[in-house]
Amino acid sequence: MTVYSALVGCGGMGLRHAHGYFELRKHFADVKMVAVCDLHESAADYVASAVEAATGDRPAVFTDFDRMLDEQKPLDMVDIVTDTRMHHVFAVKALDAGVNVLTEKPMGITVRACQAMRAAAARSGKSLSVAENYRRDPMNRLAKALIDGGAIGEPYYIFKAGLSGGSALMHDTAWRGLKSRGGFLIDGGVHESDLLLYFMGEVETIYAVTGLFTPMRKRQGGLVGNLVPFYQHRTEDVFAGQSTVEIDQEDTAFAVLRFASGAIGTYASSNASHGYHVGVNTVHGSSGTIQLPPSRSGIGPRIHLEGREEPIEGDDLLSLVPDWELDDLTAPFWDGARRLSSYDQDFPATDRKIIGLEYLELARAIETGSTLEVGPDTGMEALAISYGTLESGLSGQPVRMSELLEGEVEEYQSEINESAGL
Numbered sequence: 054m055t056v057y058s059a060l061v062g063c064g065g066m067g068l069r070h071a072h073g074y075f076e077l078r079k080h081f082a083d084v085k086m087v088a089v090c091d092l093h094e095s096a097a098d099y100v101a102s103a104v105e106a107a108t109g110d111r112p113a114v115f116t117d118f119d120r121m122l123d124e125q126k127p128l129d130m131v132d133i134v135t136d137t138r139m140h141h142v143f144a145v146k147a148l149d150a151g152v153n154v155l156t157e158k159p160m161g162i163t164v165r166a167c168q169a170m171r172a173a174a175a176r177s178g179k180s181l182s183v184a185e186n187y188r189r190d191p192m193n194r195l196a197k198a199l200i201d202g203g204a205i206g207e208p209y210y211i212f213k214a215g216l217s218g219g220s221a222l223m224h225d226t227a228w229r230g231l232k233s234r235g236g237f238l239i240d241g242g243v244h245e246s247d248l249l250l251y252f253m254g255e256v257e258t259i260y261a262v263t264g265l266f267t268p269m270r271k272r273q274g275g276l277v278g279n280l281v282p283f284y285q286h287r288t289e290d291v292f293a294g295q296s297t298v299e300i301d302q303e304d305t306a307f308a309v310l311r312f313a314s315g316a317i318g319t320y321a322s323s324n325a326s327h328g329y330h331v332g333v334n335t336v337h338g339s340s341g342t343i344q345l346p347p348s349r350s351g352i353g354p355r356i357h358l359e360g361r362e363e364p365i366e367g368d369d370l371l372s373l374v375p376d377w378e379l380d381d382l383t384a385p386f387w388d389g390a391r392r393l394s395s396y397d398q399d400f401p402a403t404d405r406k407i408i409g410l411e412y413l414e415l416a417r418a419i420e421t422g423s424t425l426e427v428g429p430d431t432g433m434e435a436l437a438i439s440y441g442t443l444e445s446g447l448s449g450q451p452v453r454m455s456e457l458l459e460g461e462v463e464e465y466q467s468e469i470n471e472s473a474g475l
């Protein structure tokens with residue numbers, strides 16, 4: 054069976070998804086990208102040309118999603134990679150038209166948007182998968198196997214602190230500073246929320262303080278680092294031409310969490326850390342501590358046990374989890390390797406392997422009905438943790454996950470819901 058796919062949103066991440074599709078095609082030829090869509094024809098054209106150069110087939114180019122959904126036949130899945138405010142709009146339309154959905158994270162712009170997406174998946178019987186890439190890194194798979202296998206004893210505390218940024222705009226994209234479009238603590242924060250869920254299980258309560266400390270952000274005049282090749286063709290749609298942008302979503306949060314297991318955690322996040330960056334990711338257990346890997350770096354986890362001077366790292370970790378291996382869908386992307394304790398390749402190679410896997414997982418679910426790792430419930434829970442931080446920051450009160458998921462706590466989100474017509 055061939056799974057016919059269309060991509061909507063041909064900006065930076067849209068191009069990265071096209072590269073994920075190329076990677077997928079190296080191993081499995083039964084997914085075909087037949088259409089691409091972006092408000093900006095030049096961006097859609099750019100990605101269509103990249104697909105043509107890599108596969109020999111040029112996808113049809115659209116600038117209107119509704120038209121694409123109507124005219125592109127057959128169509129089995131849409132891959133939604135627009136900025137976050139459109140995820141629910143396109144997902145609900147696609148699902149109601151009987152088309153399966155892969156959506157970038159955050160699943161939706163608010164918890165209410167996620168509820169609408171989940172309801173559409175349920176009534177259509179079609180699949181909705183959230184492209185949460187961090188957990189799919191083989192090093193995070195290994196870290197989870199070590200924690201679940203008791204390598205640090207009973208885990209009781211997770212410590213996550215990521216303080217970076219400064220006065221620059223994240224990814225040099227202005228929408229990332231806007232509350233109505235999913236600012237930094239949502240766009241970047243949801244990755245961390247998903248990892249909190251992945252490593253520690255369900256969250257019960259969140260208490261946080263939050264603030265906006267660097268509202269005036271300088272445009273960098275282009276990206277630096279790993280993302281340069283992916284963001285040059287995109288068109289800025291807000292504050293275009295302005296060298297300084299005023300953002301309106303909080304840029305810093307400090308949260309304490311209690312998990313259903315009884316474990317606790319602290320989560321500190323900022324993209325207003327000037328001149329010095331901090332990254333700490335550890336899980337502490339009754340007999341040791343694990344340093345979690347920096348996602349997509351290739352660096353493996355490291356374990357420190359009480360009473361042992363040297364940390365356990367590299368292949369020595371594998372003997373602690375004799376049964377752990379990458380699953381049948383993941384291993385082909387890693388040259389067939391089943392057991393890895395580190396890997397060495399550039400960021401784009403890692404990125405496209407993981408995105409290729411996200412495509413494959415949904416394609417297999419369409420073909421065989423297999424379950425999705427990050428479906429609507431998990432995608433919504435991750436977003437609820439991120440909004441829980443902002444809701445608690447606004448009210449000054451602890452919030453319960455059950456209230457966030459039921460929509461009983463949504464004061465912070467109300468203005469966003471209103472502007473999105475939710």
Ligand SMILES: NC(=O)c1ccc[n+]([C@@H]2O[C@H](COP(=O)([O-])OP(=O)(O)OC[C@H]3O[C@@H](n4cnc5c(N)ncnc54)[C@H](O)[C@@H]3O)[C@@H](O)[C@H]2O)c1
Nearest residue numbers: 062063064065066067091092134135136137157158159287
């Ligand atoms: N998983 C990750 O590591 C990761 C990394 C970056 C971005 N993302 C996610 O991917 C999504 C896109 O981010 P990005 O960095 O590519 O942003 P971007 O601004 O570069 O690209 C978004 C694209 O969507 C298009 N678009 C917006 N509204 C549209 C509409 N109504 N119809 C058609 N096209 C429309 C824009 O024109 C733009 O080209 C976001 O949800 C973001 O959170 C995920």
